[in-house]
Amino acid sequence: MRDPYDVLGVSKSASAADIKKAYRQLAKKYHPDRNRDDAKAKERFAEINTAYEIVGDEKKKAQFDRGEIGPDGKPKGFEGFGAGPGGFSRAWRSSSGPGANQHYEFNFGGGGGQGGAGGFDPSDLFADLFGGRRRAQQTPERGEDVAATATVPLETAAKGGSARVILPSGRTLEVKVPAGVEDSQQIRLRGQGQPGLRGGESGDALVTVKIAAHPYFRLEGRDLRLDLPVTIYEAALGAKVQTPTLDGKVELAVPAGSNGGRVLRLRGKGLPATESKPAGDLYVALKIMLPEEPDAEFEARLRELRERHHYDPRRKMG
Template sequence: MRDPYQVLGVAKAATQAEVKKAFRKLAKQHHPDQNPTDPKAKEKFAEINAAYEIVGDDKKRAQFDRGEIDAEGKPRHPGFEGFEGFAQGAGPGGFRRGPGGGGQHFEFNFGGGGAGFEAADIFADLFGGARGGRPGAGAGRQAREPGADIALEAAIPLETALRGGKARVLMPSGRTLEVDVPAGMEEGKQIRLRGQGQPSPSGGPAGDALVTVRFEKHGLFKIEGRDLRLDLPITLYEAVLGAKVETPTLSGKVELTLPAHSNSGRTLRLRGKGLPAAGGQPAGDLLVTLRIVLPDGADSELEELARRMRSDKPYDPRSELKK
C-alpha cells in the first residue's frame, strides 16, 4: 500500500482536523455508490479507508511516523527480515545449531530478555507457535492487540430516522453490510458494528466498524437542525377565505387550518412533526410556508376582479421596502 499521507493528499505535519477533512472529501468523491461505472472505485475507496485508519488514529499515526508499523498497520520488526539480525552460535537473542548429525536442527536461545521485550514473544506473534524461553516468562504479554476500527458512513431517508429500519454500508473490502437503524436516529450519530473492523495483526479480536449516519436529501422537506421546512402550495381562494388543507408530514398526512387572509410566505408551525431527538428531548417542528398558486391558463373573471381591485382598492405590499 502507498504512503497513507500521499493517499489522503495531506502533509506529514497536517492536523487531525485537516486529515479528517481530507478523508471525508475523498471518501465522498470515490464512494462506489457515486461511481457505479468505475470498476476501480471500490479499490480506491478501500485504499482511502485504510490510509485513514493509520493517519486518522493518533496512536497509529505516531507509530507509523516512528517506523514501528507499515502503511497497512502491520508491525515492523527490524532485524527479522531473513533472520539477518541473528548470528550463528550460542548467546542471548541468537540461535545455535543443535546436536544431531548434519546440523539441520536449530534451537533458539532467548537468553535473559531484551530492551522491553523478549524475542520469544515476537516469534509467537509472527509464527503462531508456543512461546520459548523460561517457563512463565512474559506472561503479561500474552494478550493480543485488537484490530483497528474503520470509519464508514450510511445515508438514510428521513422516514428511517423517524421509524427505524435498515441501512446498507459498503466495507473497504467491497462487501456490503446491513445495519439496524434504531427509531429516533439523529444525524451525525454513530452505530458501532463489533468485530467488523480491521483484523488484528497479532491474532487478537478484529476491530469495530463505526458507521456515521447521514440524512438523504428529501423531495419535500428541508432540514434545519431538528426542524423541517415544507413549502405548501395553496389556492387564491384558500388564502382569502381560509381553509383546512391536507398537509404531508414524516409520520403521515394531517389537516392544517389556514386562517383567512393568509399571505403567500406566511409560515405555520406544526409542533412535534419534525425530526425526533434522543435522550427524552422534544422532537423538532414542521414549519409550513404557504405559497399561493394561481390557476393554469387565462381566467377572465379573475382578471376582471384584479382590475377592479386595482381601480377601487389599490394597495402597496412593498411600502416597507421604500422606507
C-alpha cells in the first residue's frame, strides 16, 4: 500500500479541509460511474478511498502519523496466534520514536466483541472502508454542459429577439437574444444540459450566437461597414444622399470632390450600446457607379470632358 498522503497528493501538514478537497477531486475523477471500462481507474478509486479512510479520520490520521497503523489501516507489529479459545492476541511495545514506552495490546477473541478496553474490532475498519466507498458512490454529481449554436439575422442581434436552437439531445429551445449581442458571443442556459447523477443538478447549455451575413452591411466587432453607390456627379459636386442603417434611412452628406472608396463615418450607427460596451459606428465607403444602360448624350458629355479637362489620376504611381 502506498503512503495515503502520496495517494491524495497532499502533505503531512495539510489541513483537514485541504485533505477533504483533494479526496473529492480525485474521487470524482476516478469514480467507477465515469470510468466504466477502465479497470485501473476502479483500482485507483479504491486506493483513494482507502487513503482517505486513514488521513480523513482525525483519530486514524494521528495513529498513522505516530506509526501505530500502516497505510492499509492495520496495526503495526501484531502477529502470532494463541490468546485463548477461538482467537489470538499480540502485545507490542514501542521503545523509540514518538510512541516510545507505549504499550498496545490487540485481542481478537471469539467470545467478547472488542476484547476489552484495549481491543480492536476489524469489522469497524471494514465498515468504515466500505461505508466510505458507498458514500462516495452516492455523492450527487453535476451533469455535463452541452454546446449548441444559434444563427440570427443582424437585425435581431442589434435589436434583440429570440432564436430557436436544437440541443445535442434533439430537444428544441427558444433562446432570448439580448440587444447588441456580438458574433460568437455565448449565452448560458442554466440547467438545460445533461441531467446530474444521483440527484445532482443538471448541467448548462452554452449557446454560441452566430450572426448571419447581411446583403448590405458587413460586421466588424461592433462596427458596421457599407458600400454606398453614388453617381459621378454626386461624388464630383457633392450631395446629400439617403443611406440605409439598422434604424432606417438617414441623410448622408457627400463632400464635393469625393473619390471612389472614400469612407465616411456615422457615429453610433453600428451595434447598439450594452451595459458593458459602447455603440459601434457605421463606416460608409463611396462607390462611384455609371448608368446601368448606355446613354448617348451622357457619353458625349464625358468625351467632351475628357478632351477639355484631361487629368492623370495615376501620375504619382511612376
